[in-house]
Amino acid sequence: MFWIGCHLSAGKGYLAMGKEAEQIGATVFQFFTRNPRGGSVKALDRGDIDAYIAFGEERGVGTLLAHAPYTMNPCSADKGLREFARRMMEEDLERLELLPNVMYNFHPGSHVKQGAQVGIAMICEMLNEVLQKGGKTPILLETMAGKGSEVGRSFEEIRQIIDGVHGHERMGVCLDTCHVYDGGYDVVGNLDGVLEEFDRVIGLERLRAIHLNDSKNPMESHKDRHEKIGAGTLGLEAITRIINHPKLAQLPFYLETPNDLEGYGAEIALLKGRREV
Template identity: 40%
Template sequence: MPKIGSHVSFSDKGLLNAAEEAVSYGSSTFMIYTGAPQNTRRKPIETQFIEEGKALMDKHALNEIVVHAPYIINLGSYKEDTFELAVRFLQEEIRRTDYLGVRNIVLHPGAYTDKDAEYGIARIADGLNEVLAGVKDTNVNIALETMAGKGTEIGRSFDEIAMIMDKVEDNGRLTVCFDTCHVHDAGYDIINDLDGVLDHFDRTVGLDKLAVIHLNDSKNPRGASKDRHAPVGSGWIGFDAMNNIVRHESLQHLPMILETPWIGKEDKTQRPMYEAEIALLSGNLNGRFGGEFLDHVERIDHLFTKKDIHHRDFVLKTWELLKNDAKAKKADGREPMERLYDILFEERLLPDLSEEQLNQRLTVWLAGKEVLKQA
């Protein structure tokens, strides 16, 4: 059974809040930041309801979780103050991660900004050497995240990840986080040739180095180098390809984390689809939601069939329109799930359901009829 969860909030009551949120989605793992990812402000980790959180995790068999390092860490920077801050702050985050008893902290390797990729790779490796030398008393691995290739970020190819690792002395402390959106956006064909991609990764880095999977659909076609996540099934990757990843024998043992965007008409009504996505990918739709939920999905399918709307065709044609027709995008920039929701709303189908509830059912519909047959 795959371990699937989501990014959750480490808020007022720290680990306890995070565990409660993860349980509410039906997670079997989860990922946290130990503070805001955009700044260096941190509460003492000892005050973050750690024992209470671990007790709840034990109750629900949440025995392997992941920490993500803050976005502001850039070990690729040529600026000394930025580089030194990155080293010190990452060391602090590793110690906080170790206090939690978590084995892997995910790190965006860094960006070379005004230099070049060769400089960035060497600089990141130097930074990792310095970081690891200062945290020898911890049991935490740094999981380098595969990146989409946006801007000057490093890690956009398996070769760049391998080159960093080769330059790090204590590289037994380095692992990899495989992000599905990033790998797709970087040009790897995980839709049609997952085995080939994993074979390439194994030859270049080593499958034994994989420690975490980030499960994200993509708003862009393969090779776009954009890094814009989409809810499961509503992007270019699609449910079938993501389900193949979850079920792959080489990956099933790893914690798999959703970072899919929250959706809704307005900021105040936006909600994550984590509960539906986790139930879908773990094969627990009926157990999580029950027969009435699935009947609602059947009714949605009946309506869309009458309107000659096919789930994958609709998603891909909408993204193609938004990508290729600037005038159409400016006039109507609604994404696939927004358009589908609007159809259901206009038809007054299932009018008693909230926006979140209707979007949950749309998430399942986007997975296709075969999922309903197996639920």
């Protein structure tokens, strides 16, 4: 099965997202857990959740990816913002326990001139507190482009966070193709080498999802500006190699390209046509 989908608006509910995904040929989808630029969250609708679960089981929808809001910064210099991040993650994960097949993805955060090691220690502190609450939902650290004071700009920083939570079995990684390319990993000219490095530093068993995006900028630009598939510096041929690579092909791919629903449908059809394995 080719698990390919995109980012959908959660405003209409889970069942509506499931139907939109089916409409554009997606087999998985991603959504924000709450306002991506704020912190507000909709009231739970248990009826909608139950209806989506039945729909997803009937249609064979794959693993969903819940994306934390951009405002969640567990390594902020402000203690109040760190506490806000912890409460937000705990609440998100508590709600996601109601879904049977979902993962939780978040940006590790920005250390805001405190230094990467200070930031990593703060992220680990939050994760250790959250993980003590229990639960089943996998928590994914997203690879970042290295813009400003972002933590997670290298495989080594991601590994330090995982080590800081004692290699907890719920911890995984979401690799963003735009981010790693902008961060200096040559997934265009040396995909095998990048995956070997990921395996050596983190371990491919931790890789649970792919954000499939082209980039508006050259490698090692540290800019983080996504582009439509085939219209950026990665290009269609490199992205084709990514979706067909034997070490990646069984993972779920989630598009975050600058598109509307129709555009996502066109990209999904294009990528399905390029799928070989």
